[in-house]
Amino acid sequence: MKAGIVGATGYGGLELIRLLSDHPEVESLTLYSTSDAGKSFENLYSHMNTVITQKLEEINPESMQERLDIVFLATPPGVSRELTPKLAGRGLKVIDLSGDLRLTDPQQYTEWYKQEAASEEVLERAVYGLSEWNQKKIKEADIIANPGCYPTASLLGLGPIIQERLAIPETVVIDAKSGVSGAGKNPNPLTHFGHAQENFQIYKVNQHKHIPEIEQQLKTWNDEMSTVTFSTHLVPMTRGIMATIYLKLSEPQTTEQLLQLYENYYSMHPFVRVRQEGQFPCTKHVYASNYCDIGLTIDSRTNRVTIVSVIDNLMKGAASQAVQNMNLQFGIEETAGLQGLPLYP
Amino acid sequence: MKAGIVGATGYGGLELIRLLSDHPEVESLTLYSTSDAGKSFENLYSHMNTVITQKLEEINPESMQERLDIVFLATPPGVSRELTPKLAGRGLKVIDLSGDLRLTDPQQYTEWYKQEAASEEVLERAVYGLSEWNQKKIKEADIIANPGCYPTASLLGLGPIIQERLAIPETVVIDAKSGVSGAGKNPNPLTHFGHAQENFQIYKVNQHKHIPEIEQQLKTWNDEMSTVTFSTHLVPMTRGIMATIYLKLSEPQTTEQLLQLYENYYSMHPFVRVRQEGQFPCTKHVYASNYCDIGLTIDSRTNRVTIVSVIDNLMKGAASQAVQNMNLQFGIEETAGLQGLPLYP
Amino acid sequence: MKAGIVGATGYGGLELIRLLSDHPEVESLTLYSTSDAGKSFENLYSHMNTVITQKLEEINPESMQERLDIVFLATPPGVSRELTPKLAGRGLKVIDLSGDLRLTDPQQYTEWYKQEAASEEVLERAVYGLSEWNQKKIKEADIIANPGCYPTASLLGLGPIIQERLAIPETVVIDAKSGVSGAGKNPNPLTHFGHAQENFQIYKVNQHKHIPEIEQQLKTWNDEMSTVTFSTHLVPMTRGIMATIYLKLSEPQTTEQLLQLYENYYSMHPFVRVRQEGQFPCTKHVYASNYCDIGLTIDSRTNRVTIVSVIDNLMKGAASQAVQNMNLQFGIEETAGLQGLPLYP
Amino acid sequence: MKAGIVGATGYGGLELIRLLSDHPEVESLTLYSTSDAGKSFENLYSHMNTVITQKLEEINPESMQERLDIVFLATPPGVSRELTPKLAGRGLKVIDLSGDLRLTDPQQYTEWYKQEAASEEVLERAVYGLSEWNQKKIKEADIIANPGCYPTASLLGLGPIIQERLAIPETVVIDAKSGVSGAGKNPNPLTHFGHAQENFQIYKVNQHKHIPEIEQQLKTWNDEMSTVTFSTHLVPMTRGIMATIYLKLSEPQTTEQLLQLYENYYSMHPFVRVRQEGQFPCTKHVYASNYCDIGLTIDSRTNRVTIVSVIDNLMKGAASQAVQNMNLQFGIEETAGLQGLPLYP
Structure with a gap:
């Protein structure tokens, strides 16, 4: 699989990189950012020095559709609402880690998020990705609304x-x-x-x-x-x-x-x-x-x-559940890339 | 006032020492311990080096009654149950920071604490020292059961x-x-x-x-x-x-x-x-x-x-509420020795 | 003594307030701020709720000279350099907790602080307030450069x-x-x-x-x-x-x-x-x-x-050493207001 | 490879389990303990619940030689000194994470560790496993003294x-x-x-x-x-x-x-x-x-x-360096099982 991450420099993005870099079925990983496009990732985060050396790329829906099989949106509220419909489809699956696509009722979204909701069309296509409960729908979905922590x-x-x-x-x-x-x-x-x-x-x-x-x-x-x-x-x-x-x-x-x-x-x-x-x-x-x-x-x-x-709020509460959903969507082993034991102490 | 602390080496005892050392109405402070009697306090706790230089003394109810006006029991469960009746009275007030005297029903004590309760006589004399609510009774009590944190x-x-x-x-x-x-x-x-x-x-x-x-x-x-x-x-x-x-x-x-x-x-x-x-x-x-x-x-x-x-569990939840109760018992300003502002950051 | 603090909302200022509020010789404490003048202190810091209820005042050197005996400057670099000469003298002593007045050589200040130094005249009047070593000079100084942590x-x-x-x-x-x-x-x-x-x-x-x-x-x-x-x-x-x-x-x-x-x-x-x-x-x-x-x-x-x-970097490394210097300057007990035992645990 | 860990319940042992469970060349992992033999590992450490479900086994050098290719000793001082010579050889390699085999001079060991040193014969066979520096010797060694953190x-x-x-x-x-x-x-x-x-x-x-x-x-x-x-x-x-x-x-x-x-x-x-x-x-x-x-x-x-x-003291300072040494000893990729990115935040 060819995977991409939009918003790779946030905490959720960092964990996605860590997981996908070590995922047996992910053959390439492209990182996208609006604010940091053009910068080398290892210069932003020294813990990834010598390992994640690629540059952050500009978001370009067309080239992303061509190039990627799956894209993770680890973006602030209000971004994926716009971006998702431009990405999903034509063989590109989207997993949105923001809250934009989780509430099926746009009015409720507006009430709690204090901003405009995604279009009803997008909301209808999005499947709530609570991996253990919605497995059937997740397998068929091309848009996943990844649950909150x-x-x-x-x-x-x-x-x-x-x-x-x-x-x-x-x-x-x-x-x-x-x-x-x-x-x-x-x-x-x-x-x-x-x-x-x-x-x-x-x-x-x-x-x-x-x-x-x-x-x-x-x-x-x-x-x-x-x-x-x-x-x-x-x-x-x-x-x-x-x-x-x-x-x-x-x-x-x-x-x-x-x-x-x-x-x-x-x-x-x-x-x-x-x-x-x-x-x-x-x-x-x-x-x-x-x-x-x-x-x-x-x-x-x-x-x-x-x-x-x-x-772990950044893992099952964000990045690793997203990977679990990706595994389900692509019909590979649910545990692929997720078998690391908890870190203790 | 002449004050004493039994069990001075626990966390509650340490806070009592800190508060009473700086209390305007406390003229002497004697520290008691079963296990560490004879040892110099500053050798047990270096943060009190050069300041609390006295030796820990053996518990001796008779001499304590003669010598002290108030004694704080910061002892493990099961100790004050026995010790309190030997101390309280003849001008000596007791404030018990353990849980021994808080439950008025001995049966309930036994059920939850899994050990024998204090005598009903002692339990009847003890007043529950929730300072803001029981002020009248606290003022008259010679035994205070200081509340849990x-x-x-x-x-x-x-x-x-x-x-x-x-x-x-x-x-x-x-x-x-x-x-x-x-x-x-x-x-x-x-x-x-x-x-x-x-x-x-x-x-x-x-x-x-x-x-x-x-x-x-x-x-x-x-x-x-x-x-x-x-x-x-x-x-x-x-x-x-x-x-x-x-x-x-x-x-x-x-x-x-x-x-x-x-x-x-x-x-x-x-x-x-x-x-x-x-x-x-x-x-x-x-x-x-x-x-x-x-x-x-x-x-x-x-x-x-x-x-x-x-x-703060060690203060209002233990030591400083005990001092507040002492202030009430002795008719001095409720805030005496307790006016320190919270520590931040 | 009538004390004032400029820059009362920083960490150093907070500790000064805690110490001076409880100091036996300080009869009034006035708080000053450029950015927060007019605001009630307790609204900025809830831990001081009901206790430090006064409003922050504008910095006004003239009225401060009339009103105060001692003023503490807990300000960012570059402020006290200008402010100190307007305050010190006419019975007002200044203790500067910033680094502006510590280096006697203006050139060295410029080199390390990357900004203009205080005037030589002010630097000459300032005494380095390492309390244990410079006691004689501190006692006579009207400007103290309080040491760094x-x-x-x-x-x-x-x-x-x-x-x-x-x-x-x-x-x-x-x-x-x-x-x-x-x-x-x-x-x-x-x-x-x-x-x-x-x-x-x-x-x-x-x-x-x-x-x-x-x-x-x-x-x-x-x-x-x-x-x-x-x-x-x-x-x-x-x-x-x-x-x-x-x-x-x-x-x-x-x-x-x-x-x-x-x-x-x-x-x-x-x-x-x-x-x-x-x-x-x-x-x-x-x-x-x-x-x-x-x-x-x-x-x-x-x-x-x-x-x-x-x-403690905020105490002996800043606020409490400043109070110790104040005690020395005013000929009162060196330990006044500073006798609190270390907090443990 | 068939791997074993002696002293699996300490912090070093826990990290070894985490790493070896996910190592591509390790086909079986047996855990040994003196004090906890017979107990199920997941009952001792809930974070390994449902994953490390095997029982801890008694240390038995003979059966270990038959059964294992590599054994890690994550034991207190004084244990591996005795145990290593009984294990190493006959196809079984030993990596000792304790300090027993690091000092080549027995007298120095006795002086600093305040106990008897390993025999000179064992000390001569042991290679100091600072992976980046001693690679040649490590590759040939059947006993590795894994460096301290x-x-x-x-x-x-x-x-x-x-x-x-x-x-x-x-x-x-x-x-x-x-x-x-x-x-x-x-x-x-x-x-x-x-x-x-x-x-x-x-x-x-x-x-x-x-x-x-x-x-x-x-x-x-x-x-x-x-x-x-x-x-x-x-x-x-x-x-x-x-x-x-x-x-x-x-x-x-x-x-x-x-x-x-x-x-x-x-x-x-x-x-x-x-x-x-x-x-x-x-x-x-x-x-x-x-x-x-x-x-x-x-x-x-x-x-x-x-x-x-x-x-990381438990990783490069203990467990992961031990795995790196194992990789070197067995001629497999030095980075096998060690490619996890640092965890941040």
Whole structure:
């Protein structure tokens, strides 16, 4: 395959380069950038010195269609909305890591993203790339809307229980925590070391763009689902997301039964690992990998379930899930290029 | 005042020394230890070199009663249960920072702490030292059960709304996050740097000893309150607790009304600071201080309130609240020795 | 005393506010800012909410001379050069925390700072405020050039050995490491969390502005001293500097003799603590305090001395040394307002 | 190849598993442990859940000789000394990651390691596995003494300049800084999070076991070299070593000439990357990779060279260099299984 990355200099782009450089089926990788076109990549990022020595190229949809089989858009909001329709088709598949194509309802996009939505035509062609759940559609899609980091952790944690209608809809609370890299590579006061180190912050309370994305998928699974409470926090670490999810059961269950349900749902999915009863994952268990690890328990005192779901926000929450989707789209081994073990310590 | 500290070599003890050394009304400070008696303090902790040069003394209740006006017990579970009745009285006041005297029901203590409870007599004499709420009783008490770190953040965040019976009892979820110092000074695999750094961990799910302590006080405020869901996480930072609290309202309110309620409740309490609408505290806002900062908002989409309450776990969550209680007990200025501004950055 | 701070919103300014708010001899504190004049301080920094509620004022030299006894300039390079002569005198003392007034030779300033130097007249009036060494002059000065953070750690570590001419001049190497707060409060790529966390960086190799400042003082002590090699590194922590200093002895000494020499030199200086043989300080031993802790040893294999000197870069390396200088200037207790114990853990 | 790891549960062992699991020429991997034999690996380390599911086996030299082609010893000091002679030979190659076989002089081993040395026979068979320098011998060796982490960074930084006799021998100072993982997986007070976080520590001043290892290799390159000053510090991060090396030149050079020298020496060695003039590596540039990145400059003011050499202590400083040595021993591509790009951010 011949792959390209637009927006290669952001954190998502960097991880895509790392993964695709080592992918057995990717024979060439071209990097694109608006702002840095013409510059040598290794001069921008010394950790890639002597390895990624090529120059960044200008975005040119026509030549990209000729030259590439797959292109990843790791771009800021508002870019892929315009760019995708110019790229997708004629043998070129697009995986969009921005949020532009995730919400099927343009009005909702405008409301949460505070800008114009993509055209309905593009939105209809785009398939939501939650790899473990939408595999059939992903295989056929030429446009993938790659899920957000928080939605990936939250939805993989909620999928089985929501599909089985075991949750009382209005009781779902998702308390999510992310490493600081989730805020991207551009310096700002919240991510300045002196502020972020030895600090735990809550941000965008009830206003995060990932809220409608989570709700949309929950409703797809279960039309009785409505709104959820979803909070986001910044943890003084670089990588990792934990979603701690609370909900009340609509009918009695044991922890053992629920874990069995999850085991069944994910038995064919190598990247979701369900912990044994009494055990819970931490973010370092999935560091730099494509895994999503899940633990859960029922509190008999409150009849409330606590589900713990962890991912690496830049990997399963962005770049490695995109590669997993590419694997699915091209009919190659789902795990190709993704078999690296988590980094520990 | 002549003050003493038992268990001076733990993290709580260290903070007590720092505060009491600089307290305008404390004229002498004696340090006690079972394991390190006879050793010079500065040899155990180099940061106190040339300043805290005294030797640690053996615990001797009789001489302590003669010599001291106030003694702080910063001891492991099971110690103060025995020690307190030998110390309290004859002019000696006791502030216990361990959990031994917090639960009024011995059976509950045994259930959660997995060991024998203090005698009912001692438990009856002990007053729960949540400084902002129990001031009258604290002033008269000769035994104070100093609150746990998580309960302090949680209860100050919940107090007004629970007292006013504005919450639907069974909807309360407390998602709490703590810096690693909460686990104490003894090395173990969870707090080993290689494991804890770049990691976010959940622990003791539904089993933390602070659960019954929180519920007991909530019931004191509102007898309809029953169980709460309470989770604890380890953040890769040394200090700080954030409790993110979720609940549904029993009657319609605006964010403005709720904030006004909190302002009113805490108007006479200099150490609780309520944020303006749209603003939320982070843990660094209270670093190394006695403050508890609170922000809140109502999500009109879910009719759920999110309350954010932060403290420094070793300060308002332990040592500085103990000093605040001492100030109240001795009728001196509540803020004496506690006016240090938070450390930032 | 009536004190003022210009540049109160930087990291140095924040620490000055924390210290002066709690200083027994400071009766009023006025905050000045060019960019933020008119704004309420607590709105800029929530950790000071309800405590530092005053507004930032415009800089007005005339009214400042009338109103203040002492003014601290915590300003970027190039500001105090102009401002100091307008302020100093008529009963107003100035302590400048920027580097503008430290180098007595204007040409050297221009060479290292790449901008115009202060007038010779101002430079002549300014006394270098290394508190432990220049006490006599400091007491009489109306302009203090407060030392840089690295020079403070380095010079206190080198003082006795250089004064006693025990070092072979050209053998001195200072390998210095600083917490990230040394780079100030403005976000930039080097101090962005995703870059600085889990990273150890060297910067400004052989080009740091503190080099001529160190050399100037060493030559004052010993006219045979010439250049030193001085390197600076960024440690993924907020606060703290360690200078590891290497040099060869000009005549045989034992570690014991050298330690005794240091003990003697610093015996009257409560803020410099010399470790016993075999013990070395770490940066956390002086966290948030005015201490400089020093350890040293001779390696009999190489005949080289290793001196380890640690400070808190924002405290002894900036704000608290400035307060110490103020105390000296006003003839009050040197330790007034500076007796807080280091924060640990 | 059939590979085995003894001491698979330490940090070095974990990285070996991660690398060998993904190595194209390794067909089987057997894990051995004295203390944990019989236990399933995934139960000890949840990050390997579902992936490394095999049981740890007892050490049995005979069956290991039959079964394996290569065995890695990631064991504490004193183990491989005994174990190596029982394993090496009969077609089984040994790579020892402990320090037992690095010093050729048994007396020196005893002096620095404070225990009995390996037999001279074993020491003579062992080849020091600094991959870039000893390739010929490594290819023929059946026992490799894999270098220590600090020596790897220091020696790769010093190699060309020492071989070319451009340094004045007694002027070499190595100021080395390591992430905390260098201290291993066993919790202790120095690596306890509350102590190590926001702290920069110096340790084992002039007493580190890596000193004789560095000096031995320097003398091999240049018999005029004698002792060096070598210091070690703990950085509050998990991974990474920076050695900042200082020395005086024995004859005039320009920075450009020196860089060209290094470029030439390492032109055939893909894992050593020399920075352009004016640029220096930071530890994150090599995170989780086998790279050693080097920058250097001459200070015309002091005629001293500063060399900066960085590695990942667990990778090039342990596990990945061991794999590189295995590749060399078995005549396969030197980069096999080691092509992963550094992890950033």
